Amino acid sequence: MASRSGQLVPLPVSVDDAESAVVVHTSQLVRTPGNARVLAGVDLQIRAGEFVALLGRSGSGKSTLLRALAQLDQDVPGSGELAVCEDRAVVFQDARLLPWLRVLPNVTLGLERRTAAARGTAALAEVGLAGRERSFPIQLSGGEQQRVALARALVHEPRLILADEPFGALDALTRLKMHALMRELCARHRPAVLLVTHDVDEAIGLAQRVLVLESGRIALDEAIDLPEPRSQRDPRFFAYREQLLAALGVTSSP
């Protein structure tokens, strides 16, 4: 319930009730880091279990929005209503594993001791890293490190996952594998996801809803209605891509 403007705003929704249908609610959210009006009034609702992708050009404020939702921007001035469910996990672009901890303690960081090891091992198995519990992060490939980061997020069984370009630093092949894993994990655990990305195909391939952020506001909010499994050869996929690229100010024909 962080409202930075000082006045108490009665929020129209509850986000922390386990039954509540909304996990993110913002209204006229403004953030001005370094006096730049990076977020200029964002209205956003994410429902429980919904997979939302957030597209935007570099500097459009994607990361600022995600950091605001993760409440990692306590020293950034701003205003507006913001409510995010407490039951959330953040996945960063870098896997951000602690290099001095082995894989399992990295995953179970912050868990209650008694059940930690069993839950962590199960989460690692889910991301396909069973048997790597005793490795150090430096011994894993970039994709494997990001899998550990996913396991670390999943192990808390969050209702909301905030992911800041989690596959951005991976090579194309690894990224495809990670997309498949992400799809599978989301189908099983049904968390709400906000995936910040600059990859239009990734957004269409994974999300139920795609947002385009432009000059600090949400310029486009488009539901992606495609049957699973989604194919890039599908003409509707192509149509979505054209539409999103146009919203991003990119014309696909040279």
Place this chain on the structure above:
Amino acid sequence: MTSLSVRRAVAADTSAGKPAQPVRPRWTARRHLPYAAAIGPGILLALWSVASATHLLNPHVLSAPWTVFETGCELWRSGKLQAHLLTSASRAGLGLAIGIGVGTSCALLAGLTQIGDALLDGSLQLKRSVPNVALIPLLILWLGIGETMKVVTIALGATIPIYIQTHAGLRAIDARYVELAQTLRLSRWEFIRSVALPGALPSFLLGLRLAFTAAWLSLVVVEQINAISGLGYMMSLARSYGQTEIILLGLVFYGVLGVASDAGLRWLERRLLAWRRVLAN
């Protein structure tokens, strides 16, 4: 286009025909010689022996290596050498233990709490710019010339590098890890245990090595002041009688203590920072 690709193909052929030459930077040492570190001292020792044997070197200026060795054996048999060595080592050990304890505690207080930082950091940074040896007159006035003064001087010398390095290490914890701890809602204690302390460990170990160096330095100085045992006392006494071989023996053992402690610290570092080296093995 065609000629270019043909030329490339030819070039590829000739290089394939030749046995592969390992590429090596020209101006760096080619191979690590076995016992390379022993070669320099070995030559010095040889020169010293030759100069002593040919009487080029006056024994009153510098005794022959074998005289030093014989004297060493003699002192060892009489048990005097061990006693001096033990005194010196326990003096340094006690001072170091106190210094490490105090330095680490201060660094944790100043690095992890704001009030600790306000209270401690200024004065400890100030102490850093005052050479330890310069405090000795004051310490003698306060504590006398006995064992307490000696141990306190060594402890003070060891405290500062431990404090400076550990504090800097705690301050330099990657902001990304702090952010991660925040998103995982780690408790303060969990943050200290899993993030802050392991993150500052490399700096602490660097501080530890500097503290050992500082402790040996302080040891040498304080043992010249009214000591009745210890390597320094043995050397002072030898100076009065002009026994250069005993002075040399003292120097050798100071060196041995330094080298041994450094080896121990390297071993400790290898054990504690294993996560850095796993790929190398």
